[in-house]
Amino acid sequence: MNFSFSEDQTLLRNSVRSALDEHCKPAHVRAMMDDPKGYGEAVWGEMAKLGWLGLPFPEPQGGAGLGLVELALVLEELGRAAYPGPYFASVALGGLGLLLGGSAAQKEKWLPAIASGKARSTAALLEEALDWDPASTTATAAKTGDGWKLSGLKRFVPWAHVADFVLVPARAPEGLSLFVVDPKAPGVTIRPMVGIDLASRWSEMRLDGVVVKTDALVGAPGAAGALLDSLLRRAAVMTSAEMLGAARRCLDMSVDYAKVREQFGQPIGSFQAIRHRCAEMLLEVENAHSAVYYAAWALNAGAEDAALAASICKSYVSDAARKVCGDAIQVHGGIGFTWEYDLHLYFKRAKALEPLYGDAEFHRELIVRHQSAHA
């Protein structure tokens, strides 16, 4: 039993943090908020060079061969920096999706390209009704002579506007299936959906009889349910890691501010109303840390309680991040409500991630179902 980071993991975290402190300052985040593409190629190139883009992929496919604990470490730091760009989409959605269920040829084609930074990817897991249950998919895949014709409407697809491929679930005659789709293919329309977090991007993706070849199918036709469940769990835990980073940044900023901001002739941190709130924020952050790294370890190790741990993680961290980031604005008072002060970058990142890959309520229901199944 050892619930702490190894020396290598600590080194990785430190190197990610110092690289982001240098390349992803708040000024960079703000610049990308106004950028049409939304991310900087220089930082992307740096990430490729440092090996982050292929972190969980096997070494023969250009990866670092590391696991989900390491990926969570990187994502926590990215959340802490409110990193603007398609890292999560490319590595944790498209990349992990193919890693979990892709054919040898699909992996060979895409994973090295993702790892080197040449290609970006994402997954379109959500439709109009916002049901994260993969079984609710309504998009369709009709059989053609040598492939499939996809139709449907996907929403809130992260970074689809810069993706080279999108994993698209659709209902084939055989059942739920998953496809690799080129977002520039005829019949695909990508339309931006602009949320409050301008440093992360969503699109609506309309598929109007999009033709794909047989080799676009991920796994067997009709067999995508289990794969999508696995991917959703990983996405839920990895996005929790990013929320954890944003929450920790909000806590750090609040504590620093409470030490220097004076009212009534003393630092506001000396008042119990503020100090106790900060203590509660730390408690939530530390508990969220436990939830994220336990779940990341459990998924990586294939532990018996991995699915349960993933739902516990996402439900706990969604609530914790909401509280911590919200409280941060309250501790700051007026300045925390200004555009100029950086706090809202992290507040908005956590808020944008809160409903994704199942919100707290969705995962709480899964927790109870899981228990009934094991009663």
Add this chain to the structure above:
Amino acid sequence: MDLNYTPEDVAFRKHVRAWLEQNLPRAEIKTLEDRRAWHRKLYEAGYLGMGWPKEYGGGGARPMEQAIVADEMARANAPAPTNSLGIGIVGPTIVVHGTDAQKRRYLKKILTAEELWCQLYSEPNAGSDLAALRSSAEDKGDHFVVNGQKIWTSGGSIADWGLLLARSNPGVAKHKGITCFLINMRQPGIDVRPLKQITGSSEFSEVFMTNARVEKSDQIGALGEGWAIAQTTLGYERGGRALARITTYATQYSRLVEAARRLKRHGHPLIDNPVVRQKLGRIWAELEVERYGALRVLTMLERGEHPGAGGSLTKLSYSEFEKRFLELALEILGPYGQLTEGQPEEYRLQIDTAVGDHGTWAYAFLWSRAGTIYAGSSEIQKNVIGERILGLPKETRADRVGGAR
């Protein structure tokens, strides 16, 4: 990071489980002598004072082994041993701060429960502000004379000895005038009165000390060092109950889910009600997060690191959780949860209460209110977290200036 138990720990757990199956008392523990007998059995098996150094009769065991024993006892619903304050606080205090003579005289008898101990800290006007205590210890040359009142003394009614904090010098700043003593509870100057709590039971006592005598040889540490010594003893929590606590909650949780399958609302089982499911899902997530936190604490302890002020986070987390959990239990169980007698089998807290203690939801619910008050209230813990972990400035306090009176 590896959250699997080592093969050694798995084997040790199996061994403890088998021992408990063999040795659990078959009959209900009714008297103090029954409990002492059970205590001695546990001690002889090496399951008590496990973390104490071997030279003082302890087991020199690793924190994980201690946690596993407590956890298996919780799983088996085993009766508690006695003298928990003696083993948890008094003994370690003597080990660290006592003289050789004190160690020889007291330690072994603490482990064997030959002498039972209590802790005389809190006073009616010194709760969260413990350093405001006013019980006095007057130097009479060859002994001290103690006067004052203590409260919230757990096990006071059965204790032979007490670990006492008293003011030996009223003329200096309040944290500097306190000394730590060992006091014989079996003397005419000591009057112990049971304190009836909201549970209806009396785990705590009030202790009145009137010209009570403390030998010079029973002073612990130097004069005026009592506050500093008390600070270290409060930090002796070694995570021993870290896992056991969670196992107890988990057992209670499964009983709650079973009840929710039987109970109905508007003709449907409560377990199918989405609102109830959300609440159950939330509390289970919180319970598991407490377990993960316990594993982090045990990881630190196993490496010989001390959580320090981090212990405040742990205590704040589980004691507040326990209140939320039992509030939910009583909400789901309705009036069944309030029964102290006449509980139908289906709505009992424990399936078999033959050997366990206080098998009612009502008692667990009421008792949960104590956890966020004793051993430093949640508010005190938040002060500690704010000041010592986050480095926030201290508040301006009137008592940080001048003497005790």
